[in-house]
Amino acid sequence: MKLNTKGRYAVMAIADLARHGNARPVSLADIAARQEISLSYLEQLFAKLRRAGLVRSVRGPGGGYRLARTAAETRVAEVILAVDEPIKATRCQIGGTKGCTGNGGRCITHDLWEELSRQIHIFLSSVTLADVLENRVLGRSAPLRPAGEAPFDIDLLIEPDKEPESMVA
Numbered sequence: 001m002k003l004n005t006k007g008r009y010a011v012m013a014i015a016d017l018a019r020h021g022n023a024r025p026v027s028l029a030d031i032a033a034r035q036e037i038s039l040s041y042l043e044q045l046f047a048k049l050r051r052a053g054l055v056r057s058v059r060g061p062g063g064g065y066r067l068a069r070t071a072a073e074t075r076v077a078e079v080i081l082a083v084d085e086p087i088k089a090t091r092c093q094i095g096g097t098k099g100c101t102g103n104g105g106r107c108i109t110h111d112l113w114e115e116l117s118r119q120i121h122i123f124l125s126s127v128t129l130a131d132v133l134e135n136r137v138l139g140r141s142a143p144l145r146p147a148g149e150a151p152f153d154i155d156l157l158i159e160p161d162k163e164p165e166s167m168v169a
Contacts, residue, residue: 007085009037010045011132014054014079018071018129025064045083052082071129077121079129088117 016031028046032039046065049055054074055065067074090100090113101107123140131137 004085006045006083007080009035009041010049010079010083010085011076013037013042013045014049014067014074015129015132017055017065018067018074019133021064021066024062025058025066027064030064048083049079052078054079054082067129071133074129075125076127076129076132077124080124089113089120090117 012035013031016035017026020026020030020034028042029039031037032042046055046057050057050065053068056068057063057065090110100110126140127137131140
């Protein structure tokens with residue numbers, strides 16, 4: 001599954017706001033410059049974030065945006081969903097009866113991709129902006145395996161050309 005720029009940029013921008021917005025409102029121009037995101041694109045994203053109640057706008061000189069809740073109370077999944085980014089790994093409508101094949105049936109791997117979508121949503125719902133800012137994201141999920149089975153090197157999925165590290169018992 002690939003998250004498109006709308007969801008990624010929204011998370012980057014609101015994390016920047018969380019980091020820099022403690023003392024004063026933060027302008028979108030400042031966020032745009034730091035994160036290298038188009039200002040007009042940020043304006044569109046922040047309109048959606050504001051409508052979802054995740055950020056508040058402050059007008060006037062020194063105005064900008066603030067988080068509506070603390071970073072510890074704002075979940076990454078909320079941000080992604082607020083900008084209309086579906087969290088799904090299947091072409092089918094999740095929970096729907098019509099499938100993704102040409103004849104409207106479900107593909108043979110439908111349940112696999114639908115469950116992956118659920119797991120991604122569960123993971124992103126467990127991560128707050130505070131977790132992101134305090135580098136508490138890596139290592140949060142561990143692969144499940146039967147007792148006695150050797151650990152799977154997840155890095156091989158991320159970097160397939162990487163040599164596996166030897167396991168120490």
